[in-house]
Amino acid sequence: MNEVRIGVIGTGVMGTDHARKLAGGIPGARLTAVQDFAADRASALAQELGVLAIAEADALIADAEVDAVLVCSPDGTHAALGLKAIAAGKPVLIEKPVAAERGEVEALMRAEMAAGRKLVQVGYMRRFDPGYAEMRRVVASAEVGSPLFMHCQHRNESSPSYLTSELIIANSAGHEFDAARFVLGEEIVAATVISPPEPRHAPGRQPQFIVLQSASGTVVDIEVYTDARYGYDVQAELVCEEGTVRLRPGPPTSLRHAARDGLVVPPDWRARFADAYRLQFESWVRSIVTGQSNEGSTAWDGYMTLLVTEACLKAWSTGNRIAVEQPERPAFYQG
Amino acid sequence: MNEVRIGVIGTGVMGTDHARKLAGGIPGARLTAVQDFAADRASALAQELGVLAIAEADALIADAEVDAVLVCSPDGTHAALGLKAIAAGKPVLIEKPVAAERGEVEALMRAEMAAGRKLVQVGYMRRFDPGYAEMRRVVASAEVGSPLFMHCQHRNESSPSYLTSELIIANSAGHEFDAARFVLGEEIVAATVISPPEPRHAPGRQPQFIVLQSASGTVVDIEVYTDARYGYDVQAELVCEEGTVRLRPGPPTSLRHAARDGLVVPPDWRARFADAYRLQFESWVRSIVTGQSNEGSTAWDGYMTLLVTEACLKAWSTGNRIAVEQPERPAFYQG
Amino acid sequence: MNEVRIGVIGTGVMGTDHARKLAGGIPGARLTAVQDFAADRASALAQELGVLAIAEADALIADAEVDAVLVCSPDGTHAALGLKAIAAGKPVLIEKPVAAERGEVEALMRAEMAAGRKLVQVGYMRRFDPGYAEMRRVVASAEVGSPLFMHCQHRNESSPSYLTSELIIANSAGHEFDAARFVLGEEIVAATVISPPEPRHAPGRQPQFIVLQSASGTVVDIEVYTDARYGYDVQAELVCEEGTVRLRPGPPTSLRHAARDGLVVPPDWRARFADAYRLQFESWVRSIVTGQSNEGSTAWDGYMTLLVTEACLKAWSTGNRIAVEQPERPAFYQG
Amino acid sequence: MNEVRIGVIGTGVMGTDHARKLAGGIPGARLTAVQDFAADRASALAQELGVLAIAEADALIADAEVDAVLVCSPDGTHAALGLKAIAAGKPVLIEKPVAAERGEVEALMRAEMAAGRKLVQVGYMRRFDPGYAEMRRVVASAEVGSPLFMHCQHRNESSPSYLTSELIIANSAGHEFDAARFVLGEEIVAATVISPPEPRHAPGRQPQFIVLQSASGTVVDIEVYTDARYGYDVQAELVCEEGTVRLRPGPPTSLRHAARDGLVVPPDWRARFADAYRLQFESWVRSIVTGQSNEGSTAWDGYMTLLVTEACLKAWSTGNRIAVEQPERPAFYQG
Numbered sequence A, B, C, D: 001m002n003e004v005r006i007g008v009i010g011t012g013v014m015g016t017d018h019a020r021k022l023a024g025g026i027p028g029a030r031l032t033a034v035q036d037f038a039a040d041r042a043s044a045l046a047q048e049l050g051v052l053a054i055a056e057a058d059a060l061i062a063d064a065e066v067d068a069v070l071v072c073s074p075d076g077t078h079a080a081l082g083l084k085a086i087a088a089g090k091p092v093l094i095e096k097p098v099a100a101e102r103g104e105v106e107a108l109m110r111a112e113m114a115a116g117r118k119l120v121q122v123g124y125m126r127r128f129d130p131g132y133a134e135m136r137r138v139v140a141s142a143e144v145g146s147p148l149f150m151h152c153q154h155r156n157e158s159s160p161s162y163l164t165s166e167l168i169i170a171n172s173a174g175h176e177f178d179a180a181r182f183v184l185g186e187e188i189v190a191a192t193v194i195s196p197p198e199p200r201h202a203p204g205r206q207p208q209f210i211v212l213q214s215a216s217g218t219v220v221d222i223e224v225y226t227d228a229r230y231g232y233d234v235q236a237e238l239v240c241e242e243g244t245v246r247l248r249p250g251p252p253t254s255l256r257h258a259a260r261d262g263l264v265v266p267p268d269w270r271a272r273f274a275d276a277y278r279l280q281f282e283s284w285v286r287s288i289v290t291g292q293s294n295e296g297s298t299a300w301d302g303y304m305t306l307l308v309t310e311a312c313l314k315a316w317s318t319g320n321r322i323a324v325e326q327p328e329r330p331a332f333y334q335g
Ligand SMILES: [Mg+2]
Pocket: A096, A123, A124, A125
């Protein structure tokens, strides 16, 4: 395959962003079609980018001009669309979360195993962020010893009114779970959740403090605060036996102005993870062309993140430390 | 009182350091006597500093040339010496921990209340560190809203072989407990402890991860790692509703050399808290001269820190979240 | 034009790097041919990348499979190859410096003007570095006022033995001259050079300190130290009336290890300017496809940088402040 | 001498600050008297601090309760008051500049040599700033090689209307000249001045860019911008053969708030140099008590700084590089 022709399902904020990037910005990729349940929105984007608007997701998946599918539709549709892409034998990159129910991911994995090759990648793009990648490299190389702690902070400037304390765990924290598994290179086995009070400006949404423990004992603590006001901010420090590695995100310049010296903090994730998204797409396209697997999240990774999420929800509602179920990892997903 | 004449009990590493500072470095203070159970050590220091060596602690406390007493002797003797200073009507600054048993601190408090004035200060010097003081100011002013989280890291380069996992909680973590109470301005009500594995180079000593919650719900997480190898490092970030404040310790210069750009990390606490110790002594002396109370830890603070410690030890041994006992605060210790 | 087919002349260190990037890493570009005077070297690279090795530069420029030419051959050949590309009507990106003699650049400009369209871009890739681009944006927007100073430091870890004090000005400093013109958006009119002594480990090579002044009076000072030992380091601070902007380069993580806390400094420019090179190529390819000009250095920019260089060399040899010649800018190169 | 009793001449902003520090904040020192030509101002301060107000400077110098004199009166009176203190055999700390005319400093030096002991210290307090002290240590130890460059920036938030371009060189830059001599441990031999345009909000005051060269060739560049708006900011980077040392001033915390992450920049020098002033006074008092010389600026240092200033003024008015006169250093001021 010389050039990967991509169809995008779902042209909301994220799907539109992704479609624009794929239309010219990713070597070896060509955007050929977009689809959205709001047909007007899809048409407008298709016209802007000079690609086809297809009315139905099924038709897009089946289209002869589509080699691979990017799923950015509403969360509830992710798994079903993934199954259809597998049925069509086409690689599919599914925005996170891969599913809301474990049964859906199990079905995805069964279908993929039946197909005999990995077709699903889950859009946990942080795996392609140079900072997280460096943390993983440090763990794997053991050059400053084994990991003891991983301290994580995830802050949004503000969040939509439908976001609840529960959804903060069920949805916002997912990137952190996947990142911890990726950096540490092992499963999470237990979860504890301790919550501070709701901030006054965001009633009904407690920030969350989640403490995970990995198979070999590393303690991972995660602050998720989705109404931090000052901006979008994702931080992490990995503490190993002999040294620590800290993310150092931020703009390429610092500013001294108006009695402050430092960085401008952006309001959303776009600048922070622009490189990660680009590198994720490049890697996905390369893995399709070469048939080689990449660092991206597999269906298994999506599954285990879901099990961590379930444990956290239970830990939150009970106040107890909850073990994360550890199903046997199929040989298909090993190595 | 024009000049406060100070006697130092205990001339180990810390007592010697303190004695040298008091001998000329603190305005309004004059070192007049030192005592140690190792008489030679006390004599040598007394000669170096031109002060009196006194053989017995009781005699030092009673000495007419001693207006106030600094207790740096072994931990087990702190409370008893404090009682004797109170009996002599002399202000006493006791290195932390103020006592190992709660009964000892209760006795101290009773004696102090009977004396009718505050004579005891506990040497939690971080209260005088400009960084922690700024954090407290930010909380008190509410200028970036109420506190939600306080993330703390305490790392030593290495630790003596007698230090155990338990002592890390019982002793090393004490500064963190007092600092959290000081910054937040309220009591700690619950504790959870989750421990990563022992590092290979320090068998028998698990680093500890302690999660506290304050009366109004702020979550305080504390990493204590006493064998971090790269140096002595104390960090904290206070996360409030609308902004965060982070300690920014370190040397007055940065260095680019040998493929690294950044700070030199010192091996111990001396450089990190030199200002805090100086300001603690200045404040103590000023409070003695003026009779005004200061920001320092009182016997009550030492007591509550001990109760937090007890809860943490129980949380660690049981794996459960443990409530911190909340005795009624005597009026004497209010305000 | 759908895809730009690129031929690379010169497969030394930089040409090889560039060829690898163009072979798959730049959307809309395809590497089709490489050439080097060392035929073996070109063949090996051609084989690695699955492209054609062409024996002669002229043949590469003429090749029907080559739409655009990247010139990475030895400095002395740059201008002549540029002229041939213009003669062939093909866009050409020439590594800096565009020429050693002003007559050569004048010939390039004449040829380009005769051709009636801009075909030459000079490889001052810093214009595509997000940090310098932000500095330019700040100047153009005047959001912190007009520029007063620009402080620049350029440090290499070490340099080849043929590098002389004179070549440090004539060659190493070129990136700084172009960057200053780019950021400030105006010409440099005067130069002063003041040199510290040779470092003991690099006899025969004085670091240089160059002070330029722009048309409106901004003072630009440039340290060039090519034997700094600790690594490759390019810094700049732009001081405007009401605030300053500083480059904040460096790795995506910081490290605490071995008594140091901070950044690892790389030994060469590759990591520092990887984004700049990628963005330069993307922009070049896009400008070829769309026929729109970009932010890249034109032949005029290469010319003016050469005149600044000449003034600096004269300032250095005489010890005087030297005016930079200001030829009239052809309308072709305006706007 | 057990306690040094100090009289302060001049109770303007700086004299008042200093008097308050000396009244209780400096070990071994006691403030006993203050004087100001505005008698009311002196009386009010005397009352606040519980010391004597003396009407005439001569009387203060002569007073039996005054062991040492701090001169904070208007610049034009510094040298004459210094002479009187010498005549009285009393140590005197003179705020910078020590004099406006070289003849005045020569007279001071002659008087001091005649008295046979060093009585004069000039208030260049940066010598006691831990950052500059570390830079000096690095040069003296040669641990990263010999110095090649020293890049300095001095920025005020705003400046009084009487400040002119000339006074920026004659007065504001003095701290930089003394600091460079102190850090490098050698004399400045040449000066060049190049000025950017006046900022629009401060007409009549050009920022200045001064390039000095030391005896062994180190290039020292100094930006002085007294109307920088964003705050008070003093920076410096020392570039040695194998590494660089940079000042790292700033508050003990950093702040994330309102779309910014970094430091709060104070409007004036008080916070920035609070430690330096304290350490300067402590060192001065200790040197008086012990009779040992300290790191402070001597009359010779004040003299040489004045000669550098004269060269800079001439360089500025002529546009030429100007040699700094190098009178022979009296044996009295050596070592
Ligand atoms: Mg994502």
